[in-house]
Amino acid sequence: MPTPNPDALDFLLTRRSRPAKTLVAPAPDRAALAPILTAGLRVPDHGKLEPWRLVVLEGAALTRLAEVATRRAQKVGMDPDKAAKAAQMFSGAPLIVAVISAPVESEKVPEIEQLYSAGAVCLSLVNAALAAGWGANWLTGWTATDPAFLGEALNLRAPAEVAGYIVIGTETTAPPDRPRPEVEAKVTWVDE
Template structure:
């Protein structure tokens, strides 16, 4: 019988993302963030392609710049005021975030969709590592994450790159209530033959 890591399993069974609007300062220092980043980079990576990279957004100056860019891009796209406000809000509230950038590699044996899944795995690894380290964390995206103008002007992404997620990390000011979870009976199918 394998030896169980009960503490890790219990963490996974009870983990809960923290709403980004409840995150505040202090945020992790570079030294505190480094093991979280290392854990994120240990995500499943079929073919050892590393089809992703990370951009750490830290401090008010970069967050304010990105919030303003979301405003400008939203207006240029003729989005309604509510959508613009929502698009810029994660940067207005944010103090530290890690952007997971999909950087697909041309590889005959590894389809691009599997590379996208790997980038999503990096997002989840970062989220769980931040929570395990005692920080509050939330995985967001939003329309700016998919707007080519925002991506090229704000994050300097190449035309082939996309944002898989933006992981906000900070100190939680309020613990969120538990939410309903999927029922196994409705989501799991057992196949024995």
């Protein structure tokens, strides 16, 4: 018989990302962030390729990324509201962990599977931050895939890109739960 972990299952059944705009300082310091990062990297990784890495963004780095996003948006003639939203994601965040998807050349493990592993890191970081008592949210947007932004802001070159920006901070308000999918509508049982 399996040994259940009811606390862990209850956490997973009730977990809820926190809207990034409701997260404020303080954010976890390095000591508090270390176990969150460690837990975040405990994900499925076929071939042990580690096709991801993390960049912790805080303080002046977040201000700089907001400025880079604003310049890039203006250069391409982006809608001002969309540009402001991207800049605010950085300037308004107490701390962001950028999960970099960095596929590794492999005959055995397809690139898409490596991308899924980076996505698993994103969710694992959010869950670890929530379990540690912080508020957390997984964001993306055009700054996650725009090559010019990524090159200037994070010194990334293709095929590397951002699988997710994980915003972590102190929760100011508890969000209401949102409607969840009905299991019966999403699950098909096959027994023959």
